[in-house]
Amino acid sequence: MGTSAGPAFDVEALRQGIEGRRADALLSLYADDAEIRVVDRNTQPSHPKVMHGRGEIGEMLTDVYGREMTHKLENCVIQGDRVAFTESCEYPDGVKVLAESMMSLKDGKIVQQTMLQAWDE
Template structure:
C-alpha cells in the first residue's frame, strides 16, 4: 500500500511574493474560499478585520504591496498543515511594521490566516 504525498506549501513563492511585491504570486498561495483575520490597534481581537475569499484578499495584497516600502520574510516555519511566518516592513522615512501570521493549509493552499500586526506611529 502506497502513500499519497500531500501538496507542499511553496515557501519560496511566499518569500518572492513578499520581497518582490508580487501580488499575483502571493494570491496564488490562497484557496478560493480562504479567510484572513487581521488584529491590530484598529481592529481588536474581539472584532478583527475579516477578509473572505481570494478576491478580497487580493485587493488587500494590492494595497499593501503597492505601497512605497520594503518587505522582508524574516522567518517561516511549516509543520504539516500549519505555517507561521514573520514579516518586517519599512517605509522610506524609517517607520516600521511587524506582522506575525499563523496559517492553516488544505491541499497546499492557505485556507485560514490570523495576522497580528503593529507599526510605528
C-alpha cells in the same frame, strides 16, 4: 517511512511574493474560499478585520504590496498543515511594521490566516 499528505506549501514563492512585492504571486498561494483575520491597533481581537475569498484578499494584497515600502520574510516554520511566519516592513520615512501570521493549509493552499501586526507611531 512517512508519506506526504498532499502538495507541499511553497515557501520560496511566499518569500519571492513578499520581498518582490508581488500581490499576484501571493494571491496564488490562497485557496478560493480562504479567510484572513487581521488584528492590530485599529481592528482589535474582539472585532478583527476579516476578508473572505480571493477577491477580498486580493484587494488587500494589492493595497499592501503596492505601497512604497520594503518587505522581508524573516522567519517561516512549517509543521504539517500549519505555517507561521514573521514579516518586517519599512516605509521610506523609516516607519517600521512587524507582522506575525499563522496559517492553516489544505492541499498546499492557505485556507485560513490570522495576522497580528504592529507599527511605529
